[in-house]
Amino acid sequence: MTTSPAAGDTIGFIGLGAMGQKMAGHLLDHGFNLALSDPNPEALAPLRERGAQVYATPREVADHAAIVLVCVPTPAIVEQVVLGADGVIHGQQVKILVDHSTTGPSLARQLHRELEERGIDALDAPLAGGAAGAQAGTLSVMVGGEKRAFERCLPAFRAFGKTVEHLGSEPGLGQTLKLVNNMIVASTLVASSEAMLFGVKAGLDPRQMIDMLNVSTARSFTSEHILAGTVMRREFDFGFRLDLMRKDVRLFLAEAENSGVPAFTSAVVKQFFDQALSEGDPARDMSHVVQVLEQLAGVNLQG
Known part of the structure; x- marks a missing residue:
């Protein structure tokens, strides 16, 4: 029977952005050793100072860790990190790949197929709670994939997650729930603002x-948390990038179309995020979509 990782075990972590760096910090707090890779030296520095080992490529991380967590912005980057020439799939020690990114169920199923051929389990485990949840260690972790792999990773998930739920053994279930979550957030933000x-x-x-x-x-x-908070303060700093929310809305629409589910409202919501993205820095906070509606209405929601 597969054993669970314990404090002192090495966990691989690839992708130390707004979410990943905080999650990696919690893993260190809980006694795990870390093997890290990220193209940004500044993101790696504080974790290296705390004892984490740093490697140049995802493959090298997977040479030193049985469990490798990935948290990067887009499906294309996930494919490169996992399946590329220097990807996790070629590592000598890796047994479980966990994708915490939001990539959609289609890619989750592809990763499962290709990794399974190498004897590697794949879990799709996207996150809800944003940068604030990552900082506080209160993320929601939505996991699809084999139960035995989930149980082995559970102590690591609990280091940064308040709610950790195994949704079933079918690959892609975690990704599906994450797209449902983000589509609802995007839609309620637009409708409530209007x-x-x-x-x-x-x-x-x-x-x-x-x-x-x-x-x-x-x-x-x-x-409660976006309109009453960051929008009313005119700070627009909820903690989730505009281009990433638009990416998730697009993923939802593509997957809904593939499954034959109508998504009329969601298609309209996407247009507002398209417009917001065209009007400035794509790395701005996703709450800037409210400003598109304010410009159309000629008034704002300043409290």
Whole structure:
């Protein structure tokens, strides 16, 4: 029977961005040794100082760790990191590959097929909770893949996750739930903003309105944490990049079309993120989509 990793075991981690660096820090806090790779030396430096080992390529990480976690921005980067010439698939020690990125179920199934041929288990384990959840160690971890591999990785997941759920052995289930989650966030942000801008234009005070909505049936995560917070403060710093949210919306639409599920509302929501992306830095926070609606309405949601 496969044993679970314990404090002192080595975990590979590839991708030390806004989420990954914080997650890797929690793994160190919980006593795991880390083998790291990232193209940004500045991201690696603080973890190297804490004792993590740094390697030039994903393949080298997979030569030194039985479990390798990947957390990178796009499906194309995941493919390169996992299946490329210097990818995890060629490592000598790796037994389990965990993809924490948001890539969609189709790629999750592809990774599962190709890694299985090398005797490597693949888990798709995307995350919810954003940079704030990564910082606090309270992420939600949505996992699809073999139960035995999940159980072996569970202690590592619990180092940075408050809610860790195994959704089933079918590859791609974690990715599917993550796309559902992000599509709902994107849609409720656009719909709630539109409705509130109508209220502002009719004479309602934005702060009073959002406070009432958040104790009423219209409340949602976006109204409580995005509109009432970063948008009202005009800081637009929720912690998730605009281009990444647009990428997730596009992935949702592609997968919905493949499965024959109607996505009329989601297709309209995507257009607002397309417009926001065309108006400035793609690395801006995704809450900047509200400004597209504010410009159209001629008023804003400043509290």
